[in-house]
Amino acid sequence: MKLYHESHGCSLAVDIVARELELPLELVWVDMSRKVLPDGSDLHRVNAKGQVPTLEYADGEYLTEGLAIMQYLADQRPESGLNGKAGDVERYRILEWMSFIASDLHKAGFMPLFKKITPEKSRQIALDHIHGRLQWLDDHLADHDYLVGSRFTIADAHCYAIVIWTKRHNIDTAAWPHLEAYMTRIASRPSVRAAVGAQLVQEAHEAAARGL
Ligand SMILES: N[C@@H](CCC(=O)N[C@@H](CS)C(=O)NCC(=O)O)C(=O)O
Structure with missing residues (x-):
């Protein structure tokens, strides 16, 4: 699965949850200033709202809204206790x-x-x-x-x-x-140290690309 992510975005929460669950996600860093994906295509292609986080399932379907994505991921590993059981x-x-x-x-x-x-x-x-x-x-x-x-x-x-x-x-x-x-x-x-570290590395790449 892929996570469309931003260097200082709320999508951090999804990356933390995935790392807690040991459910590896491929991180796709979005240039949010232009809403452009690394391949040059428009973010709206994967999320009509033009937002991150967006999750891409292995079959190519997309899920948006952090709250829904985190619930979905945690429910893949109910034994983790990261989410409550339905009905509780x-x-x-x-x-x-x-x-x-x-x-x-x-x-x-x-x-x-x-x-x-x-x-x-x-x-x-x-x-x-x-x-x-x-x-x-x-x-x-x-x-x-x-x-x-x-x-x-x-x-x-x-x-x-x-x-x-x-x-x-x-x-x-x-x-x-x-x-x-x-x-x-x-x-x-x-999980948090690793997810924050990944964002900092990406932020440094973006700053270097802007010549800062
Ligand atoms: N309701 C969405 C909001 C997501 C959101 O606002 N993401 C920000 C990044 S933290 C974003 O994509 N902003 C660009 C925009 O809204 O145009 C959620 O909770 O996932």
């Missing part, structure tokens, strides 16, 4: 967190910060929104090591891949010590 409350707790991360934190919070055209006032609204949501996360993590239950799940991979953007946007996280400890805990996992 844990599964819907995981979905509850992932829906919050995808909509509230990613789209309403960080997305405006990535867009150069976002007016300063809207940027400030987005930052205030992020602060509120990170406070919620910190409150939860005050007495939990992971988002759901007592072990790492796909919700943690998702959360890590979005909260890591605080560094990219110079958001000081010192006010949320439980969140900081959580991010350190997740970052120490071999």
